[in-house]
Amino acid sequence: MDEIFLYVHPSSINNNHFYLSKDESHHFLKSLRGSIGDEVWLLDGTGLAFRAHVEKIDNFIVEGSIDKPYANYGESQKNIHLVIGLIKGKxxxxxxxxxxEFGVKSIHPVLFERSIKKTLNPERLTKVIVSSAKQTGRSIFPELKKPVKFLEWIEAYQDRNCFACHFEAKSKIENVVSSQTDDVMIIVGPEGDFSANEIALLKKYETPLVNLGPRRLRSESACISAIITASNIIEG
Structure with a gap:
């Protein structure tokens, strides 16, 4: 059987014994067709993973014993953070x-001047984060920040190592990060691109602008391209 990754809340572990929530138990029993005796991997979302096995199913709640803990399981020592303008729909x-899936440590939704979408559903997106982290076996579930206006965001994070993706930029990602980079924030603008005011803000705070290639990408594609490229470079 393939590895089974499940979410367990830290408070649901005590003296090497665990129990799953009602929803996670249902997922294990119905979707994964799990049963007593199965080996599972438990992810607590804060940086710990546990190899464990199922010992009991009581009133459709899965319980078992932990065999061994692993710190920072499935995680890189380098930190990439995504700053993204709100995008419509799926x-x-x-x-x-x-x-x-590609390893970001936090996600910062931002309202840009040309953002078409103005709100998001944090509960739904948190479920997306947990599901994706389980799919890839990550022990850290990236934090989803509260949406803020770009001016507020850049003033709060002006001292951090950042770069912004812009189609008309001349520099490449490899010009602004290297294997010596330990932490970087990637800014991807809205569907309508950065406004002149926002470009001026980026320049004011000396945020490098980088080009992702000869084609104008959708925001979600730009995120994937930038994260993969930066990750490959800083991971060495």
Whole structure:
């Protein structure tokens, strides 16, 4: 059987014994066709994974014993963070899903001047994050920040190592990050691109602009391209 990754809340572990939530138990029993005796991997979302096995199913709640804990399971020592303008419909879900799969540590939704979408559903996106983290066996579930206006965001994070993706930029990602980079924030603008005011803000705070290639990409595609490229470079 393939590895089974399940979410377990830290409070549901005590003295090497665990139990799953009602929803996660249902997923294990019905979707994964799990049973007593199965080996499972438990992910607590804060950086710990546990190899465990199922010992009991009581009133459709799965319980068992932990065999061994693993710190930072499935995680890189390098940190990539995604700063993304709100996108309409399922494209936002895709951007979040793929960014988690490719290892981002936090996600910062931002309202740009040309953002078409103005709100998001944090509960739904949190479910996307957890599902994607389980799919890839990550022990850290990236934090989803509260949406803020771009001016507020850039003033709060002006001292961080950032770059912004822009079709007309001359530089490439390899010009602004290297294997020596430990932490970087990737800014992907809205569907309508950055406004002149936002470009001026980026320049004011000396944020490099990078080009992702000869084709103008959708926002969700730009996220994937930038994350993969930056990850390959900083991971060495």
């Amino acid at each position: 494209r936002m879900d895709m951007a979040i899903e793929k960014s988690v």
